Amino acid sequence: MEKLQSHRIHIPLFPIFLSLLQFSSLQFISLAYKLPDKYSINCGSNADLNDTGRTFTGDMNSGYITIGKHGSATTDRNQSVDASSLYKTARIFKQQSWYEFEIDTSGPQLVRLHFLAFTSTTTDDLSTAIFDVSASEFLLLHNFTAKNNKSSPLIKEFFLSIKTTKFRIYFTPQSSSFAFINAIEVFLSPTSFCNNGTTNSPSYPLLQTIYRVNVGDRAIKPDSVWRNWDEDGRYLSNSSKATSEYVPAKLNYEGDISAFTAPDLVYQTAKVVDNRNSTSESNNSNATWFFGVDKTASYVVRVHFCDFVSGSPNTVDFLLYINDIVRETVNSIDASIKLSTPFVYDLAVNSDDSDSGVLSISIGTLIRSPVQKAYLNGLEILEIMDGIASVPVEDNSKKINVATLIGSVAGALAVVCIWVMGFFLFVLKRGKSKLVGTLDWSPLRAFGLGSSHSGVTELTIKGSTIPDVLGLKITFSKIQFATNNFDPRLVIGKGGFGNVYRGTLSNGQKVAVKRSAPGSGQGLPEFQTEIMVLSKIRHRHLVSLIGYCDERSEMILVYEYMGKGSLRDHLFDSDFPRLSWKRRLEICIGAANGLHYLHKGAAGGIIHRDVKSTNILLDENLVAKVGDFGLSKSGPLNETHVSTAVKGTFGYLDPEYFRSQQLTEKSDVYSFGVVLLEVLCARLPINNSLPREQINLAEWGLQCKKKGLLEEIIDPSLKGQIDPNSLRKFSDIAEKCLQDDGADRPTMENVIWDLEYALQLQQTETRGEPNEDTTTGSSAFILPDLQRFPSLSTTTDKDDIPILTNDFSDTTADEIFSQLRVDAK
Known part of the structure; x- marks a missing residue:
């Protein structure tokens, strides 16, 4: 699998303004990132508390929380003397309820949810709770239960592409059950898994952190942005193949990498494989880490490197393997001519690559390398999630001013009347034009009409949603994998609709992926038309439609690949x-x-x-x-x-x-x-x-x-x-x-x-x-x-x-x- 180029998030609404705004904000996420002062919420309490050097605000009087119409929010207290202060209270919901947050800066938001299923004194045991958690349009947790976490907290961490200035986190109990939460964190992420500056190539909309590992040294709990890094020893299978090294050198952060990408200690420590006396490149000489994963899921693996083992630049080349397949030839010279410069690779791992439910990551040396060493500093494994939640029904039971209501209705009726009159005048004008043999045309462009240059928009298919015709829908994450996250190097064509990428599906089938571009001359009608037409036809002299994707404002068509x-x-x-x-x-x-x-x-x-x-x-x-x-x-x-x-x-x-x-x-x-x-x-x-x-x-x-x-x-x-x-x-x-x-x-x-x-x-x-x-x-x-x-x-x-x-x-x-x-x- 080739290295994935990271991409900035694209917001499809008002594309010119918002994409510029978003680009400028993301451009400086890592370069000018500041520690957030919100949101850290102490749930189930009216008191603020200090934990890990920051203040968690009590949610009882904060105004963040909104209770469902017939719901209740109960405070429960943990009687365990060993529990951290943050986990001594919990907010309990009997009906769907939510927390609402305002977002100051566009970009990927980091959301952490804290759960500790302690034994309740006022309601059922928290370990029996079964509920869903959703945020914006994303389903974060489904039929979730924390029954196995009574002794230590369970922290769920997500990266969300939030497109609005406000968003909500919903807690929805399953029938006859309830929901609970101990603490919530929401803030701008210090790192984006999409940072190559291509505004029309969005990030993964939803990622969940599965593993975060500091390779070569002790665990870090927490770092400067309150992330926990595990020690790698529990995952390393052949510890004799690598030694731990620590060099407290001054780090040379360059480009989008900063001290917030990972803490200094991650880049100052490493596991090093030294095969300078070996003549073999076999996997027996590699150091390998194993991680249990869901074999039906897909992942992004972020691999952290910092070369402090070379005597001079461009002297150490080595191989990075995922599931025993070479994915990268690593050389720090690709990132900088300076040693001790942190750099990262983002790699896509398809679910098909891990049928056993185990993900392996290895490093091994190259004989041709002047210095036969290999090193690894850190790992992050994030699951790409496809769960899309239906927007919960919001019941605003506030009183409405009657005069305001009447005025609003009257205003709406006036607008409708004006629109109807304008419509009939337009129809009458067109009818007269045709009677006298004239056409009402927009000027033609010099080189085109239609496709990307149409002067007239024609809706050939009504509506904005597309039924899953013949089961042709393909998830956005699978298309990302097929195209290496829309790698610019895989672009094989450009047109009015957008870029066309060469791709390979998980079953090995080569495809062409046509993805709409913001501001494209073609839009939803053309997208729908092509799906409807191609779903009805099949002929050896017509390009076949393999599938399509219409998730989250995307319009993507997947065809058979025409190699010539x-x-x-x-x-x-x-x-x-x-x-x-x-x-x-x-x-x-x-x-x-x-x-x-x-x-x-x-x-x-x-x-x-x-x-x-x-x-x-x-x-x-x-x-x-x-x-x-x-x-x-x-x-x-x-x-x-x-x-x-x-x-x-x-x-x-x-x-x-x-x-x-x-x-x-x-x-x-x-x-x-x-x-x-x-x-x-x-x-x-x-x-x-x-x-x-x-x-x-x-x-x-x-x-x-x-x-x-x-x-x-x-x-x-x-x-x-x-x-x-x-x-x-x-x-x-x-x-x-x-x-x-x-x-x-x-x-x-x-x-x-x-x-x-x-x-x-x-x-x-x-x-x-x-x-x-x-x-x-x-x-x-x-x-x-x-x-x-x-x-x-x-x-x-x-x-x-x-x-x-x-x-x-x-x-x-x-x-x-x-x-x-x-x-x-």
Whole structure:
């Protein structure tokens, strides 16, 4: 597993202002962190007390606590003489109740809950309590009981991404039971597990601390921000492999690491493996720590290092293992050229990596290292939690002023009336505009319309929630793991919707993860449309939807991974090998089959509405698949057209659709015609750097064909490759697709047949030659135009939803042409 780059939290509301505010606040969490003066709450008491150098405020008169309508808050006292003062009282709830806190600074909040199930004198034994605890939208504890903690307190610690200036911690007893709490701490965390400065890559929304270990020395209880660090000896399995070392050196804190990330003692002590006399890198030479974990959960492991064992920088390289798999090659030079500089790695550990319920962490030396040593200073293991709590119903039983209520109602009615009048005026205005043949348009941008440049927003699916279609939902944490927490190094594409990342699911399946970006031109309607469309279709020439995530304002789509990128990549990117003409024809045929299935084979018929070379993707075998269905329009296509706001991409946009706002499947045919010219000429559909008459590829291509100059504008890499008959047929197809009147354009079924014909002509010309890319001269003979004959029989691919019987997607070129007769004249 690669090292996870930490990411700052992104708040999706009012993205520009809040992201800037949040970035600035998080930027200085570690650099200018101050010890918090709130909140430390002594629950079940009206008295303040001092504990570990800070004051815990009694909750009885603090104003923090709110009791449910029929609830009660009882103070109970611990009779144990050994108990700390903090655990001598508890607040008990018979009904749902909460504490409310105001947040001064945005950022990850640290929440600690203290429980000691002492024997009660006024109610049932606290160890019998069963309850839930939630905070904001997160479920922290479910069916929780502290029955095994009568002798020592149980402290639960969480890191929460709080998006509001106020938040509540709810205590909800299970039926016939009750809830209790001894103490609560809430304050800005001194460390973020998301600190690389990428504002559109959020942190883990909810983490729970499972282990915090000081490696190489005694336990620390507590540190400067009241964290407890265990001594590592209880977890170390082979203590003879490592020695404890302590160097009270002055530490060189740099970057986001500070004395609040971990206490100095963590970085001044370490377990060191010294194999300078060894010739083996086997795990027998490693020091290993074992931790019991929930094998169904996923974790973030923060590993703390500080190099005080090297004589000089860049002399010690060693390996870090998790579950016996090498995860990192560690060298302090990556953090600083100075020795004694603390640095940390955040590593994702998938639940599948720990089927035994045991998580192992090891360090081992490298033979190639100048000094064969390895060291480890500290460990933190945090569980990534997915629990989302429904927002509890708040019953505010305060009296409402009647005059205020009447005024509010009257004001609301006035607003509604104004809105209704404005709506009817808008409808009337649009009706008049259409009667006189004018359109009310927002100005078009220079290079695009739709996808990321739409001037008109159209809600194709109403509502803001998405049902779990066919069980396709994937949790946010699993997507984080698949993409290494949205590692910028895994970005394989960018578009109007957002970034696309390469990822690997826990089952090993490679996927492409498309994640919405704040301020994206596309939003919820496109997100919903793509899910709804792809849940209804399955075809070997359409990109498959693996799943989606809509947790916490995220909009993420997960597709099958197309390893060879887009068709445009292969036409314009010098890093890709040039495609032969035969291969280009095969790709066009595949894409045409996908579009034909959308138009005629999918339930109800679907118009893609954004056909372009970047939306034709190629798998490892260069099989073409059409993708990106965010602008698709579904519905019965037996009607002449669908009236809709214009969306698409400038350069590919059907001019008839542009003028009339009447969408038909022939609009996709026009866009595909532009793609055909793109394939032939290897140039962009719009290129403003060219002379005026050449800017638009569709117009320029048709002009050259009419003048007989088409061969002069084809891709230079294809010179001498294309059989003249194949070129003539191919250009005829493109010309038909680009007719101004949609009625004059062919169907995608006709396009498939013509492309198959062009391919057969090319294969006939080159048959018997050893390499499909071999340059050939003119064909020895000219085949006449062939007329289409009805298909005698076709089959449906087992991987496709049933499709029309005259689809050639599953018939080879030779099978098709065995049904043709060539006129001998």
